[in-house]
Amino acid sequence: MKIDVLFYPEKLKNAEDKAVVVLDVLRATTTIATALAAGAEKIYPVSSIKEAFLLKKKISGALLGGERGGIKVPGFDLGNSPLEYQGLKGKTIILSSTNGTKTLKKAVSARALIAGSIVNAKAVADYLLKLNLDVVFMPSGTDSQFSLEDFAGAGYIISLLAEQKKIELSDQAYLSFELARNNPPEEILTRSFHGQRLINLGFARDVEYCAKLNLLDVVPVGRLQEGRLVIESSRLFR
Numbered sequence: 001m002k003i004d005v006l007f008y009p010e011k012l013k014n015a016e017d018k019a020v021v022v023l024d025v026l027r028a029t030t031t032i033a034t035a036l037a038a039g040a041e042k043i044y045p046v047s048s049i050k051e052a053f054l055l056k057k058k059i060s061g062a063l064l065g066g067e068r069g070g071i072k073v074p075g076f077d078l079g080n081s082p083l084e085y086q087g088l089k090g091k092t093i094i095l096s097s098t099n100g101t102k103t104l105k106k107a108v109s110a111r112a113l114i115a116g117s118i119v120n121a122k123a124v125a126d127y128l129l130k131l132n133l134d135v136v137f138m139p140s141g142t143d144s145q146f147s148l149e150d151f152a153g154a155g156y157i158i159s160l161l162a163e164q165k166k167i168e169l170s171d172q173a174y175l176s177f178e179l180a181r182n183n184p185p186e187e188i189l190t191r192s193f194h195g196q197r198l199i200n201l202g203f204a205r206d207v208e209y210c211a212k213l214n215l216l217d218v219v220p221v222g223r224l225q226e227g228r229l230v231i232e233s234s235r236l237f238r
């Protein structure tokens with residue numbers, strides 16, 4: 001199993017035979033895992049607020065979630081705090097965030113598309129082992145700038161893979177593995193630029209929650225449905 005980490009490609013290439021794990025630890029992929037664990041049925045990642053409102057007209061009963069600048073979009077039902085995503089049985093969510101939802105849409109060509117975070121690291125690692133494909137991690141970053149938390153998030157999942165299987169790491173995958181092995185998640189998230197920004201915005205409890213390693217046994221997987229990316233909880237192998 002070969003493992004790599006890509007940094008903010010404009011377009012994902014050569015992933016037709018790979019499992020691609022998109023990470024946005026603070027906070028979109030943590031929010032997605034939490035929403036599915038809270039019973040949500042489908043999540044549609046969209047790139048713009050306009051797209052979100054247009055899609056809502058087509059899906060009656062869907063909830064609008066997301067943020068700009070970390071703050072809930074006016075007119076949306078939910079922001080991008082995972083702590084808001086509770087009691088969602090059977091709900092459909094249309095989610096638009098600054099970084100993560102855009103990265104998910106970039107990864108649609110993957111053989112298998114998974115939303116990874118720290119809270120579901122072990123569930124994702126177990127799923128990857130069963131898929132037994134080469135793996136590419138796509139940290140979302142913040143405005144296409146390096147984000148420590150996403151890079152470390154890949155490392156926590158790689159650490160779990162390494163416990164179970166012989167894996168071949170690219171240099172950047174090795175670096176993320178070493179970062180994760182030597183630093184607990186709460187320290188990484190608290191000291192990260194994005195973590196500090198969220199704390200200053202009043203989202204300290206989010207940062208604390210997003211650092212809870214292996215909290216949720218849920219694997220968000222993406223597929224194209226009538227040409228649109230939809231994220232659901234994997235039923236395969238579960």
Ligand SMILES: O=C(O)[C@H](CS(=O)(=O)O)OP(=O)(O)O
Nearest residue numbers: 027028069070097098099100
């Ligand atoms: O909601 C978030 O945490 C971020 C936006 S910001 O960096 O906090 O302004 O969006 P995400 O797409 O989850 O990185």
Ligand SMILES: [Mg+2]
Nearest residue numbers: 024026027099
């Ligand atoms: Mg983020």
